[in-house]
Amino acid sequence: MLSIRNVRKTFEAGTAGAHTVLDGVSLHLEPAEFVTIIGSNGAGKSTLFAVIAGSVFPDEGSIILDGRDISREKEHQRARGIGRLFQDPRHGTAPGLTIEENLALVYSRASGRFPLSLALRSADRSLFRQVLSRLDMGLEDRLKTPVGSLSGGQRQALTLLIATLVPPKLLLLDEHTAALDPVTAKKVLNLTRDITAAHGITTLMITHNISSALEMGTRTIMMNKGRLVMDLRGGERAGLSVEDLLARYKTTVHENLDSDKILLDVEKA
Amino acid sequence: MNIAGSLQLGLIYSLLALGVFITFRVMNIPDLTADGSFTLGLAVSAVFCISGHPFAGLAAGTLCGAAAGIVTAFLQTKAGIHPILAGILTMTGLYSVNLAVMGGSPNLSLIGVSTVFSVFQAAFPGLERNIARLCLTFFLAASSAAALIWFFKTGLGLRVRAAGNNEKMVRASSINADAIRLAALAIANAFIGLAGAALAQYQGYADINSGAGIVIVGLASVILGEILPRGRTTAFVIICAALGSVIYRLLIAIVLYLNFFPAYMLRLVSALIVALALASPKARAFLRDRRARKKAPLC
Numbered sequence: 001m002l003s004i005r006n007v008r009k010t011f012e013a014g015t016a017g018a019h020t021v022l023d024g025v026s027l028h029l030e031p032a033e034f035v036t037i038i039g040s041n042g043a044g045k046s047t048l049f050a051v052i053a054g055s056v057f058p059d060e061g062s063i064i065l066d067g068r069d070i071s072r073e074k075e076h077q078r079a080r081g082i083g084r085l086f087q088d089p090r091h092g093t094a095p096g097l098t099i100e101e102n103l104a105l106v107y108s109r110a111s112g113r114f115p116l117s118l119a120l121r122s123a124d125r126s127l128f129r130q131v132l133s134r135l136d137m138g139l140e141d142r143l144k145t146p147v148g149s150l151s152g153g154q155r156q157a158l159t160l161l162i163a164t165l166v167p168p169k170l171l172l173l174d175e176h177t178a179a180l181d182p183v184t185a186k187k188v189l190n191l192t193r194d195i196t197a198a199h200g201i202t203t204l205m206i207t208h209n210i211s212s213a214l215e216m217g218t219r220t221i222m223m224n225k226g227r228l229v230m231d232l233r234g235g236e237r238a239g240l241s242v243e244d245l246l247a248r249y250k251t252t253v254h255e256n257l258d259s260d261k262i263l264l265d266v267e268k269a
Numbered sequence: 270m271n272i273a274g275s276l277q278l279g280l281i282y283s284l285l286a287l288g289v290f291i292t293f294r295v296m297n298i299p300d301l302t303a304d305g306s307f308t309l310g311l312a313v314s315a316v317f318c319i320s321g322h323p324f325a326g327l328a329a330g331t332l333c334g335a336a337a338g339i340v341t342a343f344l345q346t347k348a349g350i351h352p353i354l355a356g357i358l359t360m361t362g363l364y365s366v367n368l369a370v371m372g373g374s375p376n377l378s379l380i381g382v383s384t385v386f387s388v389f390q391a392a393f394p395g396l397e398r399n400i401a402r403l404c405l406t407f408f409l410a411a412s413s414a415a416a417l418i419w420f421f422k423t424g425l426g427l428r429v430r431a432a433g434n435n436e437k438m439v440r441a442s443s444i445n446a447d448a449i450r451l452a453a454l455a456i457a458n459a460f461i462g463l464a465g466a467a468l469a470q471y472q473g474y475a476d477i478n479s480g481a482g483i484v485i486v487g488l489a490s491v492i493l494g495e496i497l498p499r500g501r502t503t504a505f506v507i508i509c510a511a512l513g514s515v516i517y518r519l520l521i522a523i524v525l526y527l528n529f530f531p532a533y534m535l536r537l538v539s540a541l542i543v544a545l546a547l548a549s550p551k552a553r554a555f556l557r558d559r560r561a562r563k564k565a566p567l568c
Contacts, residue, residue: 053441079443091441094434097427105431108424109443115425 001202002029002170007051007061009044009226021047022058023226029170032200034217036207038245043223045206049172052204054078066169083163083201085156085176092159095148099139102147103128103162110166131161135191153184157191167199174206189216210242220245224253273399275522279515280406281467282490284413288334288460289487290510291417296433296453298345301356301484305363306337306458308480310465312370315377315475323385327466334462337363338454345454346447360480367477375477384470402471409467413460414511418504420456429453430503461487482536489539490514492546 009022021044029035037045050056052063054075062071070078085092093102100120107128108119125143132140135157139150147155156176163171173192177185189212196203207213213220220237222230229252232240240248285307292300310330317326337359344355371377390401420426432439432449439446461483469475494513525532 055441075440076443076445079441084441086441090435092438094431094438096434097431101427101430104424105427106442108427113424115428116420116423118422119424119427120422 001031001033001066002027002052002204003064004028004048004052005062005064007048007058007063009047009051009056009058013059021226022051025061025223025226025228027221027228029202029204031202033219034196034203034205035219035221036205036213036217037221037223038207038210038213039223042225044226045223046174048223049084049174049204049206052078052170053082053084053172081169083168083171085159085163085171085173087175087178089152089155089159089179093147093155093162096146098144098146099132099150099158100125100128100143102158103131103165106162106165131165132158135161151184153180153188156180156184156188160188160191160195164195164199164201167201169202171196171201171203173203175208176205177212178208192216210245214240214242214245222249222252229253270522270526272519272522273403275518276515277399277402277406277471279518280403280410281464281471282486282518283410283511283514284460284464284467285483285487286490286494286510286514287413287417287507288457288464289484290491290507291429291453291457291460293488294433294491294506294510295421295430296450296457298352298433298450298454299356300338300341300454300457301353302337302341302359302363302454302458303356303461303484303487304480304482305360305367306334306461306480307465307483308367308477309337309363309370310334310462311469311475311479312367312377312465312477313462314466314469315379316370316372318379318382318384318470319377321383323383323388323470326470327385327463330466330469331459331463334465335455335459337462338456338458339451341458342447342451342454346450364477371475371477377475379470379473379475384473385467386470406467406471409463410511413463414507417460418507421503421507425449425452429456482539485536485539485543486517487514489542489546490517492543493517493520495546 004025004027007022007025008020010018010020012018023044025044025048037048039045047056051058054070054073054077058071062069064070065078065081070081094105097105104120104124107124113119128143129140132143137154137157139154139158147158150158156179160176176192177188180188192203192205193216195201203217205216207216214237218237219231219233221228221232230248285303289303292298310333313333314326314330317323317329341355341359344350344358345352348355350358368375386402386405389405390396390398393401396404421430428439428444428449429452432444432446432453436446439449465479468479490513491510492513493516494509494511497509497512521535524530524538530538
């Protein structure tokens with residue numbers, strides 16, 4: 001479904017501050033595969049997403065999505081096939097627009113309506129109510145509530161719903177539960193699992209939580225200094241505990257997986 | 270006091286308020302094209318009237334306003350020029366264009382030339398002149414407000430609102446944010462061009478300096494409209510913006526009638542109104558802070 005071929009990216013190339021963020025990354029994802037990505041801060045995870053989504057252009061290499069080379073396409077052109085969620089729940093929705101307007105924003109476009117025709121029809125509302133009820137947050141009765149007055153968890157769940165309302169070919173989740181409290185994070189993760197499984201959406205998920213990296217999906221890759229340093233799947237991944245993974249990280253890159261944040265996540269898990 | 274005249278002018282300028290509302294309030298971009306696009310609409314409309322086509326003059330004024338907006342949008346997005354500077358550039362360039370449209374003369378008179386107002390008056394000879402003018406300006410303002418309300422219910426309108434509300438989100442979505450900005454600026458300046466076009470025919474002349482400082486007039490109207498009881502629906506907010514312009518003209522009429530200050534002070538007063546209104550959130554926060562500090566125990 002997705003092929004990344006030897007992608008390189010150096011920021012501020014040719015200056016004293018030049019740093020290579022992606023150093024020849026190649027990755028192939030099968031349709032409906034759900035891959036989790038872990039790695040230290042600055043390993044290049046988010047830049048990899050930016051390169052796939054088109055907000056950053058690589059110096060070298062190509063991105064092929066569903067058999068089509070999208071390397072030259074602009075961000076908004078690629079977004080037709082790619083759904084994205086960010087860490088900040090405020091990022092994915094328009095706060096001043098109501099829940100139904102946020103849904104209609106994507107839905108009216110995806111259903112191919114003429115831009116100057118009514119964006120929100122009564123048939124849409126019943127569809128929105130039905131999909132919102134799956135979130136089990138009572139949002140189906142608050143269609144006219146501005147999204148800005150929802151909690152972070154509700155907003156992120158809504159963003160996930162909007163991103164998958166018309167199932168994308170690829171879903172990019174960049175620590176989308178990191179800003180949520182543990183209970184809400186769990187809920188949004190379960191939703192993520194259910195929705196991606198139901199539609200067979202090919203998914204890449206960055207996380208700092210090692211246990212959810214192992215629990216979610218079928219494959220885990222690890223990045224370090226702009227390279228893929230580990231690619232675990234199948235039986236090799238199945239029996240792995242958080243401690244095993246941290247130990248393997250240490251032997252692979254000869255340093256501890258960084259940040260207090262990860263250690264905390266390990267303790268929480 | 271000329272209340273009917275103020276109402277008529279207020280209704281014409283409400284089109285300007287709608288345009289300013291789209292850029293400043295919905296899109297959150299300070300667009301200074303208005304000074305130029307307003308006069309462009311005025312000039313084009315006057316020239317069409319002189320050649321005997323008053324209705325085409327309104328349409329042409331609208332389209333030319335939209336074109337001016339497109340130029341600014343192009344400078345902002347493709348050329349990457351700061352939104353304020355982009356607007357100033359278009360406005361400055363338009364000064365020459367407007368003079369060229371008016372054949373190099375700084376003003377054109379429409380005395381004895383048929384305008385939409387004289388045509389309307391001729392069609393309904395029974396109506397008193399002021400009533401006829403009021404009907405026509407009201408029709409113009411109401412249909413424009415209705416069109417804008419409808420626009421914001423369409424898919425494109427929803428995208429414009431979303432782009433103004435969370436541009437980051439729109440940039441990461443499949444929506445072409447630059448195209449949305451272009452559409453918004455074109456539509457906003459179309460309304461402003463139409464306001465100028467209607468004004469030329471209403472007052473019976475076109476003057477090259479009619480647009481000077483007009484952005485502030487529009488902004489003052491929008492702000493006055495926001496004093497009205499707030500509603501949540503977009504339709505309500507749009508109607509308030511249009512009404513704000515009528516309130517603005519009535520206030521001016523009252524102030525001039527009471528002879529508080531000479532007419533030439535109006536621009537200064539408008540600027541003060543806008544400055545005060547824009548400063549009010551900061552002033553309120555300052556006062557709240559000070560009160561809190563006074564209440565807090567010394568330690």
